[in-house]
Structure formats: C-alpha cells, structure tokens
Amino acid sequence: MDWVESGGGPLLAAPASQLARWEGSTDDEGPVETWGDYGRACAVEGYIGLVGVGAGQGLVLGDEPATTTYLPDERLFVRWAAADSESELVDAARQAVHDVEWEEELGWDVDGPVVLFDSAWPGATPEPGNHLKIDLAPGPYRVRAAYTKDERTWMILVHLQPAS
Numbered sequence: 001m002d003w004v005e006s007g008g009g010p011l012l013a014a015p016a017s018q019l020a021r022w023e024g025s026t027d028d029e030g031p032v033e034t035w036g037d038y039g040r041a042c043a044v045e046g047y048i049g050l051v052g053v054g055a056g057q058g059l060v061l062g063d064e065p066a067t068t069t070y071l072p073d074e075r076l077f078v079r080w081a082a083a084d085s086e087s088e089l090v091d092a093a094r095q096a097v098h099d100v101e102w103e104e105e106l107g108w109d110v111d112g113p114v115v116l117f118d119s120a121w122p123g124a125t126p127e128p129g130n131h132l133k134i135d136l137a138p139g140p141y142r143v144r145a146a147y148t149k150d151e152r153t154w155m156i157l158v159h160l161q162p163a164s
Contacts, residue, residue: 001086004116004132006065010041012051012119013077013134014058017111021054022123041119047104047145047156053123059108059143060119061158070116070134075161077116081147081154092153100157102144107163112138139164 004011014022026036035042040051044060051058061068066079071090076097083089115123117131140163147156 001069001090002132003067003069003080003086004118004130005067006118007120008065009038010044010063010065010119011061011068011116012041012053012058013061013114013116014053014123015056015111016113016115016133018054018056018058019115019123019126022058022119024122025120038120047147048106048143048158050106050108056111057108059114059158061116061156064156066156068116070132072135075159077158077160079156079158081149081156083153083155089153089155092150093155093157096148096150096155097157097159100146100148102146102159104145106143108141108143108160110136110138110141112136136160137162 023037025038041060044062047063049060068077068079070077078093113135115131115133117126121127142161142163145158
C-alpha cells in the first residue's frame with residue numbers, strides 16, 4: 001500500500017487535469033497568506049476544505065500533517081494518527097467507516113482522476129515517490145470527515161460518496 005507524507009502542512013487531492021496549475025509554496029517567509037497556493041491550502045480550517053486549482057477544485061486534507069493513503073473499494077482516505085502497524089490501521093478504518101459519527105461535510109465536483117500530494121509542492125512536479133493517483137469517476141461527491149480512535153488506533157477518515 002502506498003502512503004503520502006506531508007512535510008508539515010496539508011495534503012491536496014487535485015484534479016489531474018488541472019495539476020500543472022498548482023504552484024505550491026512560492027514563498028515561505030512572512031504571513032501564510034503570502035505563501036502562494038500552499039498558503040491557500042494552509043488557510044483551510046478543519047479536516048477538509050476546497051481550494052481552486054485552475055478551472056477545478058482541490059480537496060484539502062487539513063488539521064494534521066498525517067501520513068495518508070486511499071482505499072479505493074471504500075472510497076476512503078485514511079490519515080494515520082497512531083497505530084502499531086499499517087494493517088491494524090487499515091483494518092480499523094474499514095470497520096470504523098460504517099459506524100463513525102461524521103463531523104464535517106462538503107460537496108466536491110471532480111472531472112475525473114485526482115492526485116494526492118503534499119500541497120507545498122508544485123503540481124507539475126509533485127514530490128517523486130510521494131504522491132498517489134486516484135481514479136475517480138467524474139461528477140459530484142459528498143465528502144465527509146471525522147476523527148476516530150479505539151484502544152490501539154487513532155485516525156482521521158475522509159469518505160467520498162457519489163452524490164448522484
């Protein structure tokens with residue numbers, strides 16, 4: 001299973017069709033508002049938010065700079081807060097997605113596949129070995145997010161549901 005790590009800021013799932021339009025961090029001096037596209041991603045509060053990426057929208061995975069993977073069968077981003085192993089975390093996520101109380105929700109329109117990467121990097125050249133291409137069918141999605149934990153695993157879940 002492939003995971004995407006953050007250098008300290010939010011991750012971004014950007015439309016593959018608009019990826020080259022994301023400039024990443026253009027300046028990391030001064031207030032966050034001056035940090036280019038990365039600054040816009042950092043300004044998102046909570047677990048999820050949307051930012052413009054060219055003619056589309058990118059889904060920001062915020063709150064924690066957590067290592068993240070995507071489970072395509074569940075249409076689920078799993079953000080690792082604490083677990084003894086990858087398999088333990090993934091198993092717990094597959095169970096939790098059915099029972100979790102979702103804390104945040106938004107609508108997201110996609111035109112097809114997206115790429116998950118560290119938002120500080122430019123989309124035209126995402127960090128080698130640290131990004132995932134996610135095949136999504138074009139259309140609207142309901143995106144829900146929640147933090148959940150049990151005795152051994154802590155995670156943030158971001159679930160995508162086709163809205164039509």
